[in-house]
Amino acid sequence: MIIAAHNGLSRPFDVAIVGLGPVGCLAAILFAEAGLKVVAVEKEVQVYTLPRAVNLDGEIIRALQPIGLAETVNQMMQPIRANERAGFANSKREWLFGGNAVAVGSSGWQSANMFDQPELESFLRTQALSHANVSHYIGYEVTEFFNSPTQVTLNASGIGKSVSLTAKYVVACDGANSPTRKALGVGLRDLGYDQDWLVVDVEMLKPHNLPNEVLQVCDPDRIHTHVATKDPYRRWEFQLNPGESAEQMLETDTIHALLDSWTPRDTYKLRRTAVYQFHAAIADSWQRGRVFLAGDAAHQTPPFLGQGMNSGMRDVINLAWKLPLVLKGVCTQSLLDTYQTERDAHAHDLVSWAVDMGHLMQHMAATEAAERVGEAPPEMQQTSRSSGYGQGREQPPIRSGVVLVEQVSNQGATGYLLAQPVVRDTTGKEQRFDELLGTQAGLITQGSVALNENSRALVEALSIKVIDLDEIELLQGKYPAELTSGESVLLRPDRLVFGHTEPEMSVDQLVSSFATAIGLDLTKILRQKYKI
Incomplete structure (x- = not known):
């Protein structure tokens, strides 16, 4: 059985998605919601009916807020239960150390959410395939592709049928054994x-x-x-x-x-x-020409942190705001170079931490074995904890790419997701903070700020939403210290903090630095604005 739906979209497509597991489905939804013409190719007709991933991070649910799916997905999650926690135990299952489940994390949602993958994946696939901007070929497998300077041609075959598709970019979400990765000649770094x-x-x-x-x-x-x-x-x-x-x-x-x-x-x-x-492995390259790798095609991890699928979803969330800016001519192709820069290091941190957990389990078991026979415990091998993950931060930061690198630290806000509190706006409506932003980037200020003419043009060109915290009431949660001390913070569309003002960084410089980092042509913007 093969299913094809073309939705009347003209070709070439903006983006082709290879593989419609949870990561590929999310990619199709996010790109389609951004107004791109999407084609998806998936060899399996039915969603896999048995569980694999079991944990969904609150930040992923947060990413669904702007497109109106967060509440529905959240209803599929397991509500927090009595005495719910995660940690380590000895052979008698006596609790040694760990942490309790958090009902509401910094994302504004429960930090870690147990779910049943067939239920979630079926929902995401239905959402993707029913979107007006998505054409799909279910029961088809990509057999070859040709990467040119301007587009990618994909040949796919179903049962007795074949099709040739063209897209400006391809995002391959085709799993740990990714045929796309192998066809590109991309190897894996063993961690x-x-x-x-x-x-x-x-x-x-x-x-x-x-x-x-x-x-x-x-x-x-x-x-x-x-x-x-x-x-x-x-x-x-x-x-x-x-x-x-x-x-x-x-x-x-x-x-x-x-x-x-x-x-x-x-x-x-x-x-x-x-x-x-x-x-534990990371792809040597996440992009070749106009083809990107995402999800297990780009990284594989032991499951001890529950971050495999979550990291894959972060991959496509990262691309989902960058590709539209490039395809719409707002930013140059250089913005896409930051995909691997940002995601490789972040995924590496999480995979390394999962490996550390595996080694820690082995060390603790070996220590108990030594104690049983009265021997000295073995030495603990070095672990890699420089990321700040596990030290009061839910995730490691973005350390390079579209971020003010010099501001990134384990203690600051830059490079991390902005915490999402509950606020009341000027109309009296109570809502999560991101509802004020929609899908846009944000300039968050404490009091009104006067932008110069160039900054105003950039804010307009990038549809940056300016929010004055003096005009809203904080009801639950908190803002980072950078905001409570009177500084301004610039948020990327994915809610990561690009940077903040400081004595050496004015708000105009902050906006200009963001425009430069994403490859926006200021001269072009100003010429369009003033018609020169």
Whole structure:
């Protein structure tokens, strides 16, 4: 069965999406909402019906606010449960350290949200394929493509049918084994984690005593993880020990035996069992010509942070505000060069942190094993925690690209998502802060500011929304110190802080620096404004 819908869109398309998993669907939706002509190609006719990803970060839900999907997606998330937390335990499952679940994080939404992937993916695919700006070829697989200086030609085939498509850009979201990445000749940088794990998903059938926890159990006999996913489901991940085979671990008796110490067999039914080799790798290049890699095609991570799909969604959120500016002639192609600059380093931080967690579990298990026989514990190998992630920040920052590099630090706001409080506007309406911005970039001030003529032209050309905090009331949450101290902050459309004013950086210089960073032609803008 193949399904094609052309929606009457003229060709060439602005963007072709290869692969319609959650990341590809989000890409199609965001590009279409930005007014681009999108074509999507996906070889699988049906959404995969079994779970893979289980955690959605609040910042991803936040990114859906401007297009009106946040509340619907949030309804698919597991509400926070009693005693919900994530952390490490010893072999007796005695809590060692970790943190409690946060009902509302800095994004304005619950920080970590358990969900069922088939439900979310089905919704996203429906939204993508029903959009007026999206043509699609479901049941088709891209067989070859040709990257030219002005466009990309893709040939795709279905059952007994073939089609040739042209697009100005391609975003490949075609998975860890990405045929697109391989066709481009792009290799992967190994970040030092390759380990076989058994993943077991179950549906709970009756009341149980399982904890509402993501628990990393550092058991010398077998390191494993329990994940309290969306009710009524649960997940376990068991590391394979030396000499064990996938076939042996996938035997039903083996799986039941592993779960026996957690819950009686009559309390659940098996939903999915699989052995995976967890990898840690980043693509050598995220862009070749007019083809971009996103999601697992660009990076792969052990699942210990729940950041694989989230990082992929950040990839397309990053492209979703940059590609339209370039395609509409507002910014030069140089803006697209910042995609890899920003996303490679950010994804690398998160993959490295997940690897650190894997090593920490191994170290703690080895330490307990040594204590059992009265030996000295092994030394802990060096971890990479320079990103600030895990040190009170929900994410590492963007350190280069469209950001004032000299302002980025683990303590400041620059390079991070601006916290999203709840505010009351001048009409008395209570809303999350981003509702004031729509899809635009923002200049956030404390009191009115006088912009010079060039800055006003730039603000107009880029549709930057100017918001004076003196005109709105803060109801819940807080602003960063840069705003409470009277400085102005410039937000990118993806809500990352480009930079802020300071004694050496006036608001006019801030606006001008942003225009330069995104490749906007000031001379062209001024000529258009004054018709010279």
